[in-house]
Amino acid sequence: MPPLTYRPSRDDAADRSAFVTLERTGFGTTDEDTERWMAAIGPEEIRFVDAGDVTAAMGSWIEIGHTVGGRTIPAGGITAVSVGHAHRGGGIGRYLLSQMLAEAGQRGWPLVSLYASTFAFYRKVGFEIAGWSHRYKAPTAALTIPRHPDDGALRPVPIATPPFSVAPPDPALIARLAPLHAGGSGQRPGLAAAAGRFLWWRRLQAMGRGLDGVVFDGPDGAEAYCMVDCRAAAQTIGVAGWAATTARGLRAVARWLAGFRSSYDWVTWPDAPHSPLTLLLPDRGCEVENVEPVLYRVVDPAALLARRGYGAGTGGAVAIALEDADLPDNSGRYGIRVAHGEATTGARLAADESADLPQVVVGPRGFVALVTGATSAGTLALTGLLDGTPEAIAAAEGLFAGPLPGTPDRW
Ligand SMILES: CC(C)(COP(=O)(O)OP(=O)(O)OC[C@H]1O[C@@H](n2cnc3c(N)ncnc32)[C@H](O)[C@@H]1OP(=O)(O)O)[C@@H](O)C(=O)NCCC(=O)NCCS
Numbered sequence: 001m002p003p004l005t006y007r008p009s010r011d012d013a014a015d016r017s018a019f020v021t022l023e024r025t026g027f028g029t030t031d032e033d034t035e036r037w038m039a040a041i042g043p044e045e046i047r048f049v050d051a052g053d054v055t056a057a058m059g060s061w062i063e064i065g066h067t068v069g070g071r072t073i074p075a076g077g078i079t080a081v082s083v084g085h086a087h088r089g090g091g092i093g094r095y096l097l098s099q100m101l102a103e104a105g106q107r108g109w110p111l112v113s114l115y116a117s118t119f120a121f122y123r124k125v126g127f128e129i130a131g132w133s134h135r136y137k138a139p140t141a142a143l144t145i146p147r148h149p150d151d152g153a154l155r156p157v158p159i160a161t162p163p164f165s166v167a168p169p170d171p172a173l174i175a176r177l178a179p180l181h182a183g184g185s186g187q188r189p190g191l192a193a194a195a196g197r198f199l200w201w202r203r204l205q206a207m208g209r210g211l212d213g214v215v216f217d218g219p220d221g222a223e224a225y226c227m228v229d230c231r232a233a234a235q236t237i238g239v240a241g242w243a244a245t246t247a248r249g250l251r252a253v254a255r256w257l258a259g260f261r262s263s264y265d266w267v268t269w270p271d272a273p274h275s276p277l278t279l280l281l282p283d284r285g286c287e288v289e290n291v292e293p294v295l296y297r298v299v300d301p302a303a304l305l306a307r308r309g310y311g312a313g314t315g316g317a318v319a320i321a322l323e324d325a326d327l328p329d330n331s332g333r334y335g336i337r338v339a340h341g342e343a344t345t346g347a348r349l350a351a352d353e354s355a356d357l358p359q360v361v362v363g364p365r366g367f368v369a370l371v372t373g374a375t376s377a378g379t380l381a382l383t384g385l386l387d388g389t390p391e392a393i394a395a396a397e398g399l400f401a402g403p404l405p406g407t408p409d410r411w
Helices: 013-027 031-041 092-106 119-123 149-153 171-182 197-204 247-258 276-280 301-307 364-371 377-383 390-400
Strands: 004-008 046-051 054-068 071-083 111-114 128-139 155-161 192-195 211-218 221-233 236-244 266-271 287-298 316-322 332-339 342-349 359-362 386-388
Touching: 004 092, 013 031, 013 046, 013 054, 013 071, 031 054, 031 071, 031 197, 046 092, 054 092, 054 111, 054 197, 071 092, 071 192, 071 197, 071 301, 092 111, 092 119, 119 287, 128 364, 149 247, 155 221, 171 192, 171 197, 171 221, 171 236, 192 197, 197 236, 211 236, 211 247, 221 247, 221 266, 236 247, 247 276, 266 276, 287 364, 301 332, 301 342, 301 364, 316 364, 316 390, 359 364, 359 390, 364 377, 364 390, 377 386, 377 390, 386 390
Parallel strands: 071 111, 236 266, 316 359
Antiparallel strands: 004 046, 046 054, 054 071, 054 192, 111 287, 128 266, 128 287, 155 211, 211 221, 221 236, 316 332, 332 342, 359 386
């Protein structure tokens, strides 16, 4: 095979054409939508792999930050990974991922995350499921909920965005809505609490269609917003971006969606597992139309353990022995001690240090599933992704317990 080179896009005609071809043969995307994708990602975040003088593969970065234990961990979101059809099966995809992981380390991202078309390819380099994105579906009328005396305090302000174009969403609007995506008080793990241009495009605009929505302003600023695609599917209002940080904001979103019930039978919305909107439905609840797992890969284990939060009142201690063949510098023992929800964590232990700590042994897949709280230590032990004594498994379960992580955002 000719020598492989990983490089940023030059944003010239040849690279733009390579992106269109790789997107078409990877995902069947129309050339027109690919132009929009490229604009949303931004040429500076597009990477190519050249095999000799032929452009053979691509991948792209999006800026994102995930909530882990109530704190936001900066991450590199990966999207638009495609190896040219003539070059598949020869290790180029693996080379691309290894280069992207190295770049993530240089950029100071403890995590990278993605939605996978094939788990096997990503698991081979240490990715594992670390959250879920659900698409819920309910009869629109089911969102008709009773008024609460507090609800009059919110003022609905309509917003509309133009069809997805090369013009980015309005920065002033993004600044108003951004705090809503941190999830409010309490833990909503996995949310994309920080987001760059690409995710805002997804939340506020649609491919080739304008979106319509509303911001619910309270006395101290926005408490909720919701953008919908009125042409999502037959008889269906499709929610794009939305978030609420107060109970009255959540009720306002539900009631606003119910206002479409005379002409739309169904509403669909994206959310993490345990969408708060589902708890408002008075009668039959809703169905989950689609579930997409989100995969993460830990790039810097010490930084993740030190920067993530721990549940208030959590206490305990455990050592995690990590064996990471793809990022061998990460292999080692990490000691975590948490008292009253505050951690002295993440430190890499010397071989003989803290030998008294109960210890679990994981590879990168077990590590990320454990420390994000996506899968409990006991369940990981059942799958062979974690090894440890019952005492160590119980300690790890206590430290990393929390609601199931997930996000409404997709990239
Ligand atoms: C998925 C894709 C990127 C893989 O690229 P590739 O260059 O063929 O992959 P590699 O040759 O580097 O394979 C690396 C490993 O993953 C495995 N693998 C690759 N594709 C796989 C698949 N679809 N299913 C199962 N395993 C797969 C390989 O067998 C190899 O395993 P090994 O190291 O044990 O030999 C490529 O097939 C592609 O571009 N597909 C279309 C677009 C797409 O699905 N992109 C991913 C979007 S999330």
